[in-house]
Amino acid sequence: MAVVKADNRGLRLASRYAVLILVAIIFIFPLLFMVMSSLKPSSQLLLDTKSLRAFLPVGELSLQNYTDAFVRAPIAVFVLNSVLITGVTVLLCLFVCSLAAFAFVFVDWSGKAVIFSILLATLIIPYETIFIPLLLMVSQLPWVGLEGFELGWLNTYRVQIAPFIADALSIFLFVQFFKDLPKELIEASRVEGASWWTIYRRVVMPLSGPVIATAAILKFLFMYNQYLWPLMVVQEEAIRPVMVGLGYFTDQLNVPWGEVMAYLTVITVPVLAFYLSLQRVFISSVASTGVKG
Amino acid sequence: MKHLRNATALAVIACAGTAQAQTELSLWYHGAGSANAEEALVNQVVDEFNASQSDWTVVLETFPQLAYNDAVGAAALAGELPDILDVDGPVMPNWAWAEYMQPLGIDEAKLDGFLPGAIGRWNGEVYSVGLWDAAVAMMARKSVLEENGIRIPTLEEPWTREEFDGALQTLKDTGNFEYPLDLGMAWTGEWYPYAFSPFLQSFGGDIVDRDGYQTAEGALNGDAAIEFGEWWQGLFENDMAPGTSQDAADRETGFVEGKYALSWNGNWAALPVVEKFGDDALFLPAPDFGNGPVIGGASWQFGVSATSEHPDGARQFIEFAIQPKYLSAFSDGTGLIPSTADAATDTKNYNEGGALEVFYELSENQAKLRPVTPGYIVQAKVFEKALADIANGADVVDTLDAAVDEINEDIENNQGYGHN
Structure with missing residues (x-):
């Protein structure tokens, strides 16, 4: 009887792993295709798409596409710009949105339910619909910098960062997470005479790792994939991000697919690195969200 | 030594004075990453x-071609257009009408x-001039x-x-080819x-009636256009050419691999054909x-640009x-057709006896401008969709009628696009 039980368990385990491996293969195929294709000449790459060879390191392999891609476009500049813009926006977003959520959850003030509802309603407005008025606004905004007073934010890093620091989705995520924190912790801290700032910094945020990771990853992906906004507000090559840079490879009728794949491989590295660094916290956040009653 | 220092200081001041006297002109160009020779x-x-x-x-700023028109549109909205810009020939009337240029x-x-295709005119005035043109031919062996x-x-x-x-x-009927004709349907x-x-x-039709550019009625859905549409659909129904699902x-x-007997393609794709087939390569005129x-x-x-404060400087640069x-x-650098016959004689490919000489002649003799109207940018998209739909089996008359309605509505919405 015990033998049968053990067999059943082994079978279940094997089938579970088989499904997981299948799902993993499905998810890894695009990445595998991208990396393998980046090592092949364009003509071979296109021919290989008709078979499984597309996913295998076969044929004439070299790093020539990478060399050509770096000659065609200032890839390092684009990647650094995107990492800088994305990094700063994510940090500021986490700070501002968590503070806003803290105020919504723990601080009593009149009208917060109405304002929170209005905030949530903005989730249904796509950014693209406000880009034109936003463009007109930022083109007239004043700025005082090292070079003195100037009018207009176009062609700067700040115009790519400031409009995206606060967003309703991140605030919502923090609010949902903060609501589930034990109220006793906050009340005890207040009784001990802690200020709201101290409670935010010393009590709430140290407990909020999962939601910080989730909000950071979502914001990172949104910012790293920005295309239309930087296209509208940035004219200088020196401050262009990676997605606009992709246009350097896709404008011709005869697209250099090998170089496109090399470029995509290079610009995917920061995304993977960021995700992998926060993977454990992200998964625990998703898991804990899933079991919440 | 002291004199030398003074002289050097004076020279530096003089140079600085010269530099300050120079007025900066911004130039936007669509060719970022396109072909390194071009940039x-x-x-x-x-x-x-x-x-x-x-x-x-x-001062040059280059943009990816895909993003260029949108970048110019956004800059025009924000009042940040450069002094000099480059513009695709058929788009120029729209930018002139919209007061971007x-x-x-x-003089x-x-x-x-200059080849007619290299000069951009709108309402009787020259707005733009190009250093090259392009031409399409029927490639054959x-x-x-x-x-x-x-x-x-x-x-x-x-x-x-x-x-x-x-x-x-x-x-x-030879059975030697997957299709007798490649039209390039994979390109959109x-x-x-x-x-x-x-x-x-x-065939005798057009995208829009060029007499005033106020309607597509009769041009895009008249007898000639319907005859064209039926012929066009027949190419795909009879497996003469691969359709919209053609592999890029x-x-x-x-x-060059021998899958197609004929290929409708541009001069930019001609050199690989010459390299592959040598004297056997033919670039034939349109039927x-x-x-x-x-x-x-x-x-x-x-x-x-319309907002340039230094149009005289911008003009000097273009001249x-x-x-x-x-x-x-x-x-020589890009393979495109030089704008004048004089310049062609000094090129590698378009001089007398050059591998691509025929393209200059094609451009000179057969080239016709796409509709010279601000509405072209909408009409082009409507035309593209109609042709793709017909190739995929849509009813020819209904599709062309719908395209005409869409174009006419756009013209009406834009108060006739300012044609004099």
Whole structure:
């Protein structure tokens, strides 16, 4: 009887792993295709798409596409710009949105339910619909910098960062997470005479790792994939991000697919690195969200 | 030593004075990453212009072509247009109408001898001028045509519709090719109106009625257009050409690999064909479907923005850029057709006996501008969708009628687009 039980368990385990491996293969195929294709000449790459060879390191392999891609476009500049813009926006977003959520959850003030509802309603407005008025606004905004007073934010890093620091989705995520924190912790801290700032910094945020990771990853992906906004507000090559840079490879009728794949491989590295660094916290956040009653 | 220091200081001050006296002109160009030779040539022209005089300094900013028109539109909204911009020929009337550009104010005698497709006019004024043009030809192999008893057409005597249809049927019957004709259906966007509206024009139709540009009625859904639409649909129904699902790889390599007997393609794709087939390669004129053979004309050109405070400087730069030596250099660097016959004689490919000489003649003799109207950018998209739908089996008359309605509605919504 015990033998049968053990067999059943082994079978279940094997089938579970088989499904997981299948799902993993499905998810890894695009990445595998991208990396393998980046090592092949364009003509071979296109021919290989008709078979499984597309996913295998076969044929004439070299790093020539990478060399050509770096000659065609200032890839390092684009990647650094995107990492800088994305990094700063994510940090500021986490700070501002968590503070806003803290105020919504723990601080009593009149009208917060109405304002929170209005905030949530903005989730249904796509950014693209406000880009034109936003463009007109930022083109007239004043700025005082090292070079003195100037009018207009176009062609700067700040115009790519400031409009995206606060967003309703991140605030919502923090609010949902903060609501589930034990109220006793906050009340005890207040009784001990802690200020709201101290409670935010010393009590709430140290407990909020999962939601910080989730909000950071979502914001990172949104910012790293920005295309239309930087296209509208940035004219200088020196401050262009990676997605606009992709246009350097896709404008011709005869697209250099090998170089496109090399470029995509290079610009995917920061995304993977960021995700992998926060993977454990992200998964625990998703898991804990899933079991919440 | 003290004198030397003083002299050096004076020289530095003098140089600084000169630098300050130079007024900066911004130049936007669509070719970022497109072809390194092209970007290098634009840089060369800018550097040599800056060194040639002391009044102006042109500062170049390049954009990916895909993003360029949107970037210009956004900059116009924000009041941040550059002094000099480059513009695709068929888009120029829209930018002139939208007041993104001002008339070039160039002495038109300086444009004598330019290919018609290299000069951008709107409402009777020159707004832009290009250093090159492009042309499309029917690529073929002499040996294939001769083996199958198909006449080799000439500029003077192109294929008639009957000859062309007969040639396709003959080539199909050989069984040696996947398809007798490659139209490049895998390419989308501007390729459709650029490459295929000339067929419609040769049938006697057009995207819009050029008499005032106020309607597409009769031009895009008249008898000639319907005849074109039925012929067009027949190409795909009878497996004469791959349809909209054509593999991009096949478009790029299918002809040289022998999958197609004929390929409707541009001069930019001609050199690999010459390399592969040598003297066997043929670049044939467009067939004459009844109203003369036609190919598309006009490529990228330089113009002056409406908001430029220094149109005289911008004009000086453009006049500097259209010198024959630069027309030749661009042609050699990019493979495109130089804008004048004089410049062509100094090029590698378009001189007498050059591998691509025929493209200059095609451009000179067969090129027709796409509709010169601000509404073209909408009409081009409507035309593209209609042709794709018809190729995929949609009813020809209904599709063309719907396209006409869409174009007319757009013209009406824009109060006729300012045609005088």
